[in-house]
Structures are given as structure tokens and as C-alpha cells.
Amino acid sequence: MKVIADLCLVPLGVGVSVSEYIAACEKVLQEAGLVTRLHAYGTNIEGEWDAVFAAIKRCHEVVHQMGAPRITSSLRFGTRTDREQSMNDKVESVKRRLSPHGEE
Amino acid sequence: MKVIADLCLVPLGVGVSVSEYIAACEKVLQEAGLVTRLHAYGTNIEGEWDAVFAAIKRCHEVVHQMGAPRITSSLRFGTRTDREQSMNDKVESVKRRLSPHGEE
Amino acid sequence: MKVIADLCLVPLGVGVSVSEYIAACEKVLQEAGLVTRLHAYGTNIEGEWDAVFAAIKRCHEVVHQMGAPRITSSLRFGTRTDREQSMNDKVESVKRRLSPHGEE
Amino acid sequence: MKVIADLCLVPLGVGVSVSEYIAACEKVLQEAGLVTRLHAYGTNIEGEWDAVFAAIKRCHEVVHQMGAPRITSSLRFGTRTDREQSMNDKVESVKRRLSPHGEE
Numbered sequence: 001m002k003v004i005a006d007l008c009l010v011p012l013g014v015g016v017s018v019s020e021y022i023a024a025c026e027k028v029l030q031e032a033g034l035v036t037r038l039h040a041y042g043t044n045i046e047g048e049w050d051a052v053f054a055a056i057k058r059c060h061e062v063v064h065q066m067g068a069p070r071i072t073s074s075l076r077f078g079t080r081t082d083r084e085q086s087m088n089d090k091v092e093s094v095k096r097r098l099s100p101h102g103e104e
Numbered sequence: 105m106k107v108i109a110d111l112c113l114v115p116l117g118v119g120v121s122v123s124e125y126i127a128a129c130e131k132v133l134q135e136a137g138l139v140t141r142l143h144a145y146g147t148n149i150e151g152e153w154d155a156v157f158a159a160i161k162r163c164h165e166v167v168h169q170m171g172a173p174r175i176t177s178s179l180r181f182g183t184r185t186d187r188e189q190s191m192n193d194k195v196e197s198v199k200r201r202l203s204p205h206g207e208e
Numbered sequence: 209m210k211v212i213a214d215l216c217l218v219p220l221g222v223g224v225s226v227s228e229y230i231a232a233c234e235k236v237l238q239e240a241g242l243v244t245r246l247h248a249y250g251t252n253i254e255g256e257w258d259a260v261f262a263a264i265k266r267c268h269e270v271v272h273q274m275g276a277p278r279i280t281s282s283l284r285f286g287t288r289t290d291r292e293q294s295m296n297d298k299v300e301s302v303k304r305r306l307s308p309h310g311e312e
Numbered sequence: 313m314k315v316i317a318d319l320c321l322v323p324l325g326v327g328v329s330v331s332e333y334i335a336a337c338e339k340v341l342q343e344a345g346l347v348t349r350l351h352a353y354g355t356n357i358e359g360e361w362d363a364v365f366a367a368i369k370r371c372h373e374v375v376h377q378m379g380a381p382r383i384t385s386s387l388r389f390g391t392r393t394d395r396e397q398s399m400n401d402k403v404e405s406v407k408r409r410l411s412p413h414g415e416e
Binding site: 109182197 | 234
Binding site for chain 1: 216218220221223224226277278280282
């Protein structure tokens, strides 16, 4: 089962600057061979269910190892059985409708 | 690693009434032996990481089997290494502060 | 427009214990006259759109005034035009399906 | 009060294809003069609190007018009082740490 997810991980107890921890998660996700895309409030992730969720677990483990005593994450994730759809397909299907000739 | 999570699963392509699918997920979570608590916009879930996420995967599988071609879920999940904390502890620590003598 | 929402507010830069800030938000929501229900990973809120979102803004203001330099919140919120539905209705419609004679 | 938000709006009761509704929301957000960035599981939005939340309300109104009887949205939103930070700053502060010479 393929999944498209969006992860926003928030370490607590380490002050207000969290980019160091987010960067460590990016590395974890990339080393897992997943397709990812960082944005301003999370990271899009695409892959097989088990690979995606194993990498998310690893993110929590790594951020705790870096010293964060508490982590709260928010995740969106979607699956579909009607057809294959990539992260890129999702963005393109909206953008097509926004372009001048998009609604033909 | 223990996790406290909050799952809101939304089946698409099955009309506006989704309680049948949510009830099926409740059964999946209970059969997995997890501590759960249904509320008006999701379900609190407490347990070991692997058990919680295996049950969430099973929810997606079951809801697809019931006929939903597409599912989008939103999940919050938290882990901590500083101390044990149950779902009940979380609610009680806030309620204590709200009671008249709560802030001693 | 009525809305049912679920707010999970996370103050950053104030350590790992956040119940004091969550309790302050509960007071804000109750003083706004909204129907609320605290759970282990957020708070259900029911009311008119403008009242609900004014109270959520007030939560951020109050938590900043309490000393949190940064806040990240996650919110679910739903509206419907087909019929009225309360937070209680949502929970009951699932519970009915879980009871032995619920699926008649 | 400035806010950086991330909106994922899901219309129910209109089938599995929702890009038409998401495109309508993009137009609402852009017409409101907000800085936005579409990604595969939502849209980043940056602006003054009242402008951002007025536009989000408008999104729900417009999607209902387009025929969706029910909408569920998930929103992340953050505020900070310690310093100004744009959506771009957030992404750049992570990317700097991922580049070979990023951690000086």
C-alpha cells in the first residue's frame, strides 16, 4: 500500500529553534530512500506504507537521541485504491486548474 | 517506545456520513488491545509504538475493504523519554490547574 | 456558520511541561461561552465560526503573554450545510454502531 | 500578529477528486493578497492573523457554494514573539543545515 504523508515534528524542551532537529529528520527520510519535499510547515513524504512509517519512527528515535525529552508530531497521510497518484500528480492537478487554459 | 496518538480518519468517495467507517476503526483499535477514547473529532490511542501504528495501518486496510476508494487521515502523536505519562495523566494535569485549589 | 473544531496548542521555549498553558486556553474558551471538551491530545470546541476563531486567537495571545515566545498549533475543523450536528451527535452516531444492537 | 499556517481542506460528499475545490481555495487565498505555496498535502500561508483566518473562512464558504455539503480541514499555524520569520526563512534554516558546509 502506497502512502503520501506530510510530517511536522516538534521537539519540546530544547528551546525555540528546532531547525537542527528537522534537518536530522530530513536526513533520516532521505537515507530511507523516500521521496520527500520540505516546505514551510512540514515535509511531504511518498513511499510504501511500511517504509514511510519505519522512517517516521526513526525520526522520533533520532530526535530523542539528540537530546529532546519530548516530541509531538502532526501527520497527514492518504491512501487510495482507485488509482496511483504521486505527490507531483497532486500538485499538478491543482495547478492545471489555476492556469488560464486549465479548465478545459 | 510508548506513544500517545490521536487519529482522525476521513474516507472519501462514500458520501457525507462516515460513522460506519469510524466505528469499524474503533473495533480494529480495540481488538488490537489498545487503550482508546473516542471524542468528537478523533480517537485518543495509547500503547507501544509498533502496536499503535500496526492498528492504524489495519484501519486504512479495513476502510478500503469496506469500499472507500480514498482515505485521508490526520494524526497527532507524542513520545517522551523524560517520564511515563498516560492519556489520563495528560487530562488530569490540566484539570488540576482548572479546579479552584488546583494551582498550589 | 457553525463549526466543530479540535485544537491542540503547543507552546515552545517553555520546557516540557505545558499543562499550565493548556489550562489557560481552557479558561479562554470557557469564558468565550463555547462548548468545549478536553481530551488527551486537544480540546473539542463547538460554536459559531467567528466566536470559535476569536477564542483561538485569544489563546495564542494569552499563551504569548504568559511567556511562551513561540507557539505551534494543530487544528481540525469541520462545517456542514446539509444538517445540524453537535459534538455529541458525532460521538453518539459512532457509539450506536458499536453497541450490540447498534446496526439495525 | 503574524502567522504562518498550513491548510489542508477536504470536501466530503463530492467524490474522490477534489482538485477543483483546492484550486478554488488557492484563488481565494491569492485574491486575499496572502503569500501562499501549494504542496502535495496542503498550502503554506503567511500573513496577518485576521487576514489569514478571514481567507480560510472564505475558503469554507466558497467550497460549500460549489456544492460540497461537508468540509473537514486540518490546519497547522504558528506565531512567535521573539523574532520575525517568513515561510522562506523556515525552509532556508533547515536547508542550510543539510548542505555540506551548513553547520558552521
